[in-house]
Amino acid sequence: MAQNETKHNPRTIDIDKNIVSNIDNGIVVLDTSLSIYHYNRWLELHTNLKEENLLNKKIYDVFPDIKIKTLERKIKTALRMQTPTFYTASTSNYLIPIKINQLTSSRFEYMQQDISIIPFDQEKDLVALILTDQTNMANTHALLKANILKIKELNSALLKERDTIDKRVLLIKISPHGMIKEVSQALLNLLKYDKEELYTVNFFAFERVHIDETLKKNILKAMNNLESYSFEQKTLTKCGKELWLKNRLVPEYDTKNEHIGFIFFRENITDTKIAAMHNDKLLSNSRSAAMGEMISMIAHQWRQPLSLINTIIATMKVKKELDLLSDETMTTSFGKIESTVKFLSETIDDFRDYFKPNKVITNVNLYKLFTKSISFLQEEMTQMDIEYSLEIDSDANIQTYKNELLQTIINVLKNSIDAFNENAIDNQLIQISFKKYDTHISLTIKDNAGGIDSDILKRVFEPYFSTKSKNGTGLGLYMCKTIINEHLNGKITITSLNSETTTLIELPYSIKKRN
Amino acid sequence: MKTYELTEDERDVLQELMNVAYGSASAVVADMLEAFASLSIPKINVMEVSKLLETFAELKGSSYFFSTQVFSGEFNGESAFFINEESAKNLAKHLELENDEDLDDAILELTNVLTSTLTTKLAGEMETAVSFSLPSISKVALDEIGDVETFKQYSQVIVINTELNFKDQQINGKIFILTKDESIQWLKTKLNTILEQLI
Numbered sequence: 001m002a003q004n005e006t007k008h009n010p011r012t013i014d015i016d017k018n019i020v021s022n023i024d025n026g027i028v029v030l031d032t033s034l035s036i037y038h039y040n041r042w043l044e045l046h047t048n049l050k051e052e053n054l055l056n057k058k059i060y061d062v063f064p065d066i067k068i069k070t071l072e073r074k075i076k077t078a079l080r081m082q083t084p085t086f087y088t089a090s091t092s093n094y095l096i097p098i099k100i101n102q103l104t105s106s107r108f109e110y111m112q113q114d115i116s117i118i119p120f121d122q123e124k125d126l127v128a129l130i131l132t133d134q135t136n137m138a139n140t141h142a143l144l145k146a147n148i149l150k151i152k153e154l155n156s157a158l159l160k161e162r163d164t165i166d167k168r169v170l171l172i173k174i175s176p177h178g179m180i181k182e183v184s185q186a187l188l189n190l191l192k193y194d195k196e197e198l199y200t201v202n203f204f205a206f207e208r209v210h211i212d213e214t215l216k217k218n219i220l221k222a223m224n225n226l227e228s229y230s231f232e233q234k235t236l237t238k239c240g241k242e243l244w245l246k247n248r249l250v251p252e253y254d255t256k257n258e259h260i261g262f263i264f265f266r267e268n269i270t271d272t273k274i275a276a277m278h279n280d281k282l283l284s285n286s287r288s289a290a291m292g293e294m295i296s297m298i299a300h301q302w303r304q305p306l307s308l309i310n311t312i313i314a315t316m317k318v319k320k321e322l323d324l325l326s327d328e329t330m331t332t333s334f335g336k337i338e339s340t341v342k343f344l345s346e347t348i349d350d351f352r353d354y355f356k357p358n359k360v361i362t363n364v365n366l367y368k369l370f371t372k373s374i375s376f377l378q379e380e381m382t383q384m385d386i387e388y389s390l391e392i393d394s395d396a397n398i399q400t401y402k403n404e405l406l407q408t409i410i411n412v413l414k415n416s417i418d419a420f421n422e423n424a425i426d427n428q429l430i431q432i433s434f435k436k437y438d439t440h441i442s443l444t445i446k447d448n449a450g451g452i453d454s455d456i457l458k459r460v461f462e463p464y465f466s467t468k469s470k471n472g473t474g475l476g477l478y479m480c481k482t483i484i485n486e487h488l489n490g491k492i493t494i495t496s497l498n499s500e501t502t503t504l505i506e507l508p509y510s511i512k513k514r515n
Numbered sequence: 516m517k518t519y520e521l522t523e524d525e526r527d528v529l530q531e532l533m534n535v536a537y538g539s540a541s542a543v544v545a546d547m548l549e550a551f552a553s554l555s556i557p558k559i560n561v562m563e564v565s566k567l568l569e570t571f572a573e574l575k576g577s578s579y580f581f582s583t584q585v586f587s588g589e590f591n592g593e594s595a596f597f598i599n600e601e602s603a604k605n606l607a608k609h610l611e612l613e614n615d616e617d618l619d620d621a622i623l624e625l626t627n628v629l630t631s632t633l634t635t636k637l638a639g640e641m642e643t644a645v646s647f648s649l650p651s652i653s654k655v656a657l658d659e660i661g662d663v664e665t666f667k668q669y670s671q672v673i674v675i676n677t678e679l680n681f682k683d684q685q686i687n688g689k690i691f692i693l694t695k696d697e698s699i700q701w702l703k704t705k706l707n708t709i710l711e712q713l714i
Contacts, residue, residue, distance in 0.1 A: 070617075074624065081543050083631040085624065086649050092620055114649055 026096065026131030029120060032075055034059045034068065037126060046098045046111075063096055075127050078117045087115040089134040100135060112138035170266040173252060174203045176259065190268060192238040210235045219249060223262060226251045232269065244273040282463055282478075289473040290407065293414065294351050300380045301347045305340045312336055351376070356403060361513060364405065366396040366443070370432055373409045377417060385428060386420055392434040398441060399510035400488055408480045408492075412445050412503045415476065418468060419449035419501070440490070443505045451496040460494055521671065521699070525706045526561050533559045533675065536636030543632050544625075558676040567672050567691065582626040584650035586634050589643045589701055592669065592694035594630035598622060602686040623650045629690055633675070641705045669693040
């Protein structure tokens with residue numbers, strides 16, 4: 001028993017020595033000159049060095065990387081203050097180089113160490129250096145730092161994005177019940193409202209004037225079904241300026257995919273709307289102008305046959321008074337009148353046919369088309385003594401809208417005739433020619449009616465631009481350009497040189513049906 | 516929280532003890548820095564942490580190094596040391612340091628020396644012992660200091676404004692000794708014992 005008691009008496013166990021050799025820390029005892037007094041088992045195992053070979057050696061001879069000055073200072077301070085001094089892994093990484101065996105997921109080649117320098121023996125000026133492995137902690141720390149940096153970067157990118165959206169995108173966010181909860185700065189700027197004036201206001205109350213009952217019903221239906229919905233609306237800014245907005249309503253969800261309201265993405269389409277309305281008006285004006293042109297052309301065509309009828313009737317009247325009107329003369333005269341009236345009627349039919357916009361693309365023979373257009377103007381040209389030449393292959397065909405091309409050609413020819421009317425020119429001539437290319441054909445209409453000044457030439461395709469002294473609507477060439485560019489997929493250009501004006505029309509061999 | 520506030524008498528005694536402790540500490544610091552350095556007479560204040568955070572707002576300067584060290588024992592808490600970048604650079608110049616890591620290490624050493632000497636001496640005056648754990652360092656922007664969560668766990672703080680004067684350069688630092696309520700309770704008892712002995 002007595003032996004057992006002795007065995008269990010704590011004082012008989014060499015605690016210090018046992019702990020020093022079994023503890024999971026490195027312990028090395030040094031004096032102020034950095035000589036090694038003790039090197040524990042943990043360090044022996046980790047550095048593969050034996051204590052017996054190290055005793056009385058200088059630590060910096062064993063580990064040449066150690067900064068002597070710093071270590072001396074720390075030891076001196078510890079002894080002087082009689083409190084520990086430290087190396088920390090976060091700043092010093094390690095004191096004694098120990099290669100890490102663990103290969104997976106370590107950022108470090110050497111064990112990261114926290115070291116406490118503890119005053120150990122004041123008389124002999126000894127300190128104990130206690131090494132703690134902080135590699136795992138340092139790894140976690142480094143990982144955390146990298147992640148924090150990443151989050152910071154992502155966050156600043158996100159904030160920047162958010163700022164851009166706020167400044168550039170027109171949007172309103174509303175709660176599921178329709179209360180306005182966010183309005184982008186861009187939209188506030190457009191509507192000239194302050195945040196406070198719109199927040200917590202009901203969206204439909206705010207827009208009540210501009211969203212009618214039917215539209216509201218449709219929007220509410222989309223909201224109920226959590227569907228997106230697009231619509232256009234008019235609205236007024238705070239100063240009463242009218243705006244056209246295109247809205248796209250989409251449901252809004254939070255990060256957990258819970259429905260938290262709706263977003264209206266808006267687009268200011270005021271300019272487009274105004275341009276479209278302007279265009280519509282222009283188009284209808286152009287149609288009236290074309291109608292006027294047609295009537296004036298009909299009038300020209302009718303003048304000669306009408307005077308013929310007039311002459312026949314006058315002749316018959318005279319013959320009747322002189323009693324010279326025979327049945328034979330009457331039959332001949334009526335026959336002439338009949339055929340002339342038929343011609344008049346045909347003229348109207350012709351014009352009506354050709355001035356109706358085509359719905360179908362047909363095969364158009366360009367030679368026939370030019371012959372037709374000249375026939376509409378024949379009377380006027382003969383009266384004014386205008387000659388023409390037509391150099392088009394009789395088999396020149398393209399697939400296009402026939403009447404629209406005819407209108408354009410008549411318009412260009414009419415412009416030449418009008419120019420001859422304004423300028424006195426000898427040998428008045430209109431030359432029409434044709435060329436084939438790989439992808440398209442070209443038609444050239446050239447007159448020698450005096451040319452166009454370059455200042456005017458720049459503006460001939462503008463709507464309402466006219467130099468004609470009377471009856472000029474300024475819509476002729478504008479219509480031509482619209483037709484050629486937008487309907488016939490072609491190009492029209494006008495050049496002028498040496499008192500000659502050349503109109504060049506380029507057209508593809510075939511076009512697709514327009515919507 | 517009234518019970519954890521220090522009375523005027525208690526405050527006076529603490530201030531006196533701090534002065535004594537600081538005197539002994541300064542000799543060690545000079546020794547460590549191997550310089551003809553002197554420490555100015557410190558300005559010592561005891562205040563609540565909430566007030567301390569307010570004073571941070573008044574500190575100007577681009578950025579500060581901020582290091583802390585926990586101390587344990589009957590009297591326990593955390594000591595913090597602030598040193599602005601310019602002062603830290605001066606310190607680096609004085610110690611002939613080569614890189615930023617060495618500078619961090621030197622600041623930690625200075626923190627350790629200043630706070631542990633102070634706390635040890637203070638504890639010694641109050642007849643108790645303290646032990647220290649490793650100091651840690653971080654560089655924080657001043658406007659983020661209010662977010663340092665650990666600060667909010669403390670109630671009273673002893674603020675020591677110190678200045679290290681070298682022949683040709685100055686190093687300015689602030690030491691804060693942060694204590695928790697239990698520790699304040701212990702501190703009050705101790706201070707009152709000392710007060711009674713004085714009378």
